[in-house]
Amino acid sequence: MGSEHCQSENAFRPHNRVSVHPYEEYHSKYGSCRPVREFEIAGKGDISLIRREVDRFFADRLAFWSEVRLPILITLSEAVTNVVKFTPGGKLMIFAGEAGPCFHIIDHGGGLDLDVLLCIISGKRFSTYSSLGMGFPIMVRFAEEVTVYTSEQGTILVLQFDLDRIVKENSAV
């Protein structure tokens, strides 16, 4: 699951690591998948709780988790923070495929403004959407693929990681 990339005809790709799809496509693609863990996102206390639980979960399952944990936890924290700040709430689903962890962040907000997303991706930082403006480049920097399913029903972010890439980049620092 971690290495799957969407090939939808309706996809819009504003960045080589970001694709935007109609909301309905999420259910046809992932509807039958079952997460290994699930967390409600209701308030700001959930941000650190989720970080702590995800850290604990993968520390027991991935031998080299300590080498990749910070970029993944920061990326996840940005996505969950956006749910807390800008939507009535949502949930996080964790999938643990052979390629590594994959996170689905589902919110019940009014959908993502694609014009704003384009501005952020094109490097216009410190926008009026300050948190999204700073958080999204972090997600794009560390995740291998950021897949966005959005509509007026809400937004679903699917974050996939290339663990080998993160390990190589860390060892190069």
Added chain:
Amino acid sequence: MLSVRLEKDVPDVVVSLSGNLDMMTGEVLQETIKSLDSAQVHSLTFSIGGLDFIDSTGVGQLLKYYKRCAAKDICFRIENDNPEIEEILKIIGIRELVES
């Protein structure tokens, strides 16, 4: 959990942070900064090498203090020797504004 320590008081203030700086913990830092008499502050330095975690909300809070300092002509610095935290500052772009 965020630990905030006032290493040096006015006029050249140094605030040392350790733990996590995010949406949950930012208020702890806000309380310390509010307690300073800004009229007496010549410089404000955050020492953040002891942080285990910072996200864009935490960086945004530091950016807010930078803007306030800039408006009052107060020298503002962020000292950090943690390369993972430094990368976050660079991705967000705060290093284009704030010296180390």
